[in-house]
Amino acid sequence: MADATLIAQLSDPHITVGLRDREPALALSAAVDALRRQPNRLDAVLVTGDLVDTPGARAYERVRELLAPLELPVYVIPGNHDDRDAVREYFALDGRTGSAGAPFRYTTRIGGVRLIACDTTIPGKIEGALDFEHRAWLEAELRAEPAMPTLIAMHHPPILTGIHAMDEIGLPEPDRTGLADVLARQPQAQRVVCGHAHRGAFGVVGGCGVMICPSTWRQAPLEIPGAEEPLLADETPAWALHALIDDQLVSHLQPLERRKLPRPKRKP
Ligand SMILES: [Fe+2]
DSSP states (O other), X not given: OOOOEEEEEEOOOOBOOSTTOOHHHHHHHHHHHHHHHSSSOOOEEEEESOOBSSOOHHHHHHHHHHHXXXXXXXXXXXXXXXXXXXXXXXSOGGGTTOSTTSOXXXXXXXXXXXXXXXXXXXXXXXXXXXOHHHHHXXXXXXXXXXXXXXXXXXXXXXXXXXXXXXXXXXXXXXXXXXXXXXXXXOTTEEEEEEOSSSSOEEEEETTEEEEXXXXXXXXXXXXXXXXXXXXXXOOOXXXXXXXXXXXXXXXXXXXXXXXXOOOOXXXX
């Protein structure tokens, strides 16, 4: 067996700064500790959006600080809570991610895996898009190396989860169908990985497996169709490991311990 390529995925950490909310940072730091404790050498970490809850320099600096102990190459994509230009500034990738205002998208290689990172955000909106131009870019990237096992990352899932409130803020049907057509023509695209839904789920688009990675912070309750408005609950977070084994990607989901904030002391 050739050396495995191991890519860890974290999603939706929603880091905030200030006294109001330390829980997202504690949760991301617990995830980083778990990655550091696991016995295998990782090749990279991928963070699939909503790096911060509200964009700002301090929040992105905090994300970088929290990820630094990994001592790994970090690849990110923006989510609907992010500012794509701030993401570009703090996770520059040597200028390969386009100019200001443009989608934050790129292609890179991690060991034996080709990573194509798409930007499904629409500035100022919660829902996503993977429009014709973006799909044409993706297909051109795929055509460039048809023999390389490829992992495609995006924030918004290209599948319906059945959780109504999450699906309402996902990708529109024509974009999902268009992506299915692209992937059906490019069988080297072995997995689409994403976040946004704040829970682990699996599906298929155009014959390609799709994995939604849970948030490192809070999860959407499992209820179909569920509430009208998106809900988040204190359920077990998780991270994902995408491993290339003999030219095939396998995706593992690994639960994380929740770190509780200490209870405030009672006044005497
Ligand atoms: Fe999120």
